[in-house]
């Protein structure tokens with residue numbers, strides 16, 4: 400198999416080009432952690448508000464579903480292949496909204512994963528509701544599960560507590576949507592903020608861990624992984640997003656940018672907390 404689109408100079412950031420359902424079975428690597436931001440299947444021709452203007456909710460043809468069976472079949476297929484690519488003590492995080500998250504949870508149970516938490520990401524700056532017929536949607540859910548019912552997983556409890564003013568971190572995370580500086584190489588329509596991915600990565604991996612994002616998009620997972628001294632593989636079938644991902648990695652090869660981004664990531668008590676923590680990690 401050679402679907403490698405890009406490997407960085409430091410070999411810590413690799414991109415594969417193609418359909419995850421074709422590529423994953425051929426990938427002979429086991430990962431410590433997976434973060435997946437799969438299609439939510441919310442592209443139903445509806446309208447929303449973006450930057451004060453009316454905009455379509457459609458994200459791309461990859462986000463359209465023909466039926467509930469289609470969503471179920473897709474989630475079952477990628478999750479069953481991915482389970483085989485996880486180390487025995489590995490965990491997986493999957494983001495979603497009501498459009499897909501119930502089905503993802505159901506499939507995880509069918510495949511014998513152990514669900515650990517359902518994180519609610521509360522966006523501090525959600526777009527207003529267009530129709531004024533519902534409460535404003537301001538959250539996304541992220542299911543955290545482990546591969547094995549019996550083999551323990553890694554949880555960085557102490558550091559999560561430390562960044563939460565020395566109180567146990569709860570499963571509700573209040574973090575803003577992406578900031579302007581995160582769009583320096585363009586913007587993916589469903590780009591996640593680095594603050595969310597940094598927290599996920601620091602909570603569930605150690606220095607040098609190998610992380611996979613099977614729906615990489617602009618590779619927020621990979622950029623957060625490398626900013627946190629972890630290694631990354633990403634898969635996407637859209638060349639424009641692979642190119643954006645590559646450019647984001649090249650950008651942080653500049654040490655000034657790398658440290659600037661580390662100091663800007665939200666969710667820490669001060670701008671040096673992440674940098675100090677990373678230098679203390681073995």
Ligand SMILES: C[S@@+](CC[C@H](N)C(=O)[O-])C[C@H]1O[C@@H](n2cnc3c(N)ncnc32)[C@H](O)[C@@H]1O
Nearest residue numbers: 418419436461587590591614616617619635636
């Ligand atoms: C929700 S977006 C991920 C956005 C990403 N978290 C970020 O921060 O940029 C999902 C991505 O998965 C890709 N994708 C969807 N279905 C795929 C498939 N079957 N195989 C490979 N890539 C796929 C899309 O091109 C899209 O970029």
